Ligand code: PEP
């Protein structure tokens with residue numbers, strides 16, 4: 001039966017494929033297709049992993065048998081019996097084999113997929129005792145996965161297969177697109193899916209500018225977040241359509257709906273092809289104003305996509321992604337230096353703005369470190385606050401960035417800064433880092449130092465900011481969150497997250513105007529910069545530098561090429577001053 005699940009549209013386009021429903025915390029498992037010739041080897045890896053766990057349990061049982069009832073209560077041995085039983089369970093084994101043989105999933109992926117399917121069956125059980133065996137099943141799977149980590153994996157995963165033709169839907173072979181449906185994915189999880197097998201994503205939680213959504217957008221495949229119960233409503237392998245434009249997932253679509261979306265999908269492809277021709281066209285408005293279109297990147301390798309999209313530099317390198325998912329181990333100065341240098345060299349002489357670490361809130365360093373200890377992590381020890389609380393680590397990062405600036409034009413950008421004391425401390429730590437490099441006789445280049453305007457207090461203290469900084473970059477994602485007191489990652493208040501609120505637009509407009517008055521450069525690097533709804537407005541407010549995900553650059557360029565800033569100025573001032581800017585924007 002066809003039904004639709006509504007969420008929040010975050011990355012445009014249409015994906016049609018089979019659902020891969022992923023349980024929480026399963027994103028760290030590799031997902032790739034194997035070759036038919038590797039099927040036996042993959043089954044063997046699973047078998048070896050399972051046998052190792054069986055042996056481990058047998059060993060444990062032997063040890064327990066020599067202990068008294070105090071050290072080893074009877075329940076423990078009963079529990080191990082249950083685990084052994086689960087390991088022999090025919091449904092687990094045959095299910096895993098099915099995903100490997102029929103779908104060519106790698107062994108880990110096959111195991112977690114079958115685990116997900118069985119977990120659902122446990123959830124549906126009436127008997128509480130049996131329902132609770134789900135936790136045992138998960139433990140057993142976890143142990144197998146742990147053993148498999150030590151067993152050599154086959155050669156590198158082959159390239160992802162992405163077919164977009166609607167006629168694939170009639171084909172039940174393995175070679176069909178897959179869409180990932182999960183309760184939640186952390187930004188670091190999302191990052192793992194760059195170059196992945198998935199043609200689209202849906203998550204139950206998240207807001208439009210949550211960091212998970214931002215990374216999903218950078219993958220340039222259709223995505224919907226905040227779809228509430230999606231991961232419960234969809235079953236493994238269901239056919240689904242993800243409409244990333246309207247934020248809808250359609251489950252088990254009828255042939256008529258499929259035909260309609262197949263048509264839409266082709267239209268999207270045609271539009272992409274058309275925009276592709278603008279790649280080498282300079283971004284100049286009708287009245288001759290040059291506009292800088294920069295890229296936001298998460299990893300050094302993203303420089304390639306930035307150049308391909310025609311970016312004239314990187315306006316925001318979110319350096320925190322280098323620090324995530326490392327079990328608390330920070331990259332040292334050399335590792336960071338090499339990563340920043342790679343991004344700088346990757347941009348082939350174009351400027352790169354490296355933002356210092358912005359962890360905290362919805363960007364934990366490790367997934368198991370989600371900040372539940374603090375009531376309001378978004379208002380807590382985040383970004384520059386974190387760095388100033390860890391000055392040793394901050395100086396390591398500063399030294400690495402300063403060293404990378406020998407290899408090209410580098411700007412240093414400070415996130416979430418609000419107080420004059422923070423500004424002074426930050427600048428003196430930068431001086432300190434330079435002095436340390438001097439003492440070591442290590443070369444570094446000149447950098448311009450800028451601040452992000454993402455807290456209303458910063459937008460209202462421009463005189464101080466412009467006294468100390470060379471440039472400003474407006475982080476609208478956080479500026480909206482903090483101006484309107486709306487958690488950007490919380491889907492339950494997503495309808496109140498409003499870039500068009502007059503207060504937000506006033507802060508953006510004043511920041512741009514003040515920078516222009518003082519001859520300092522200013523850009524917008526929040527998601528507003530890549531949203532074509534706002535291009536004309538921002539141009540009218542005087543903005544000439546936009547930083548966004550590479551995938552959005554060409555669509556924004558098209559708007560720039562059609563704009564006449566002389567005519568937009570008066571209109572933009574009226575929009576900002578109006579009671580309902582969203583309406584004035586479309587009038
Ligand atoms: C912003 O807040 O607008 C921004 C660009 O930073 P981030 O999205 O990484 O918080």
Ligand code: MG
Nearest residue numbers: 454475477478
């Ligand atoms: Mg921010």
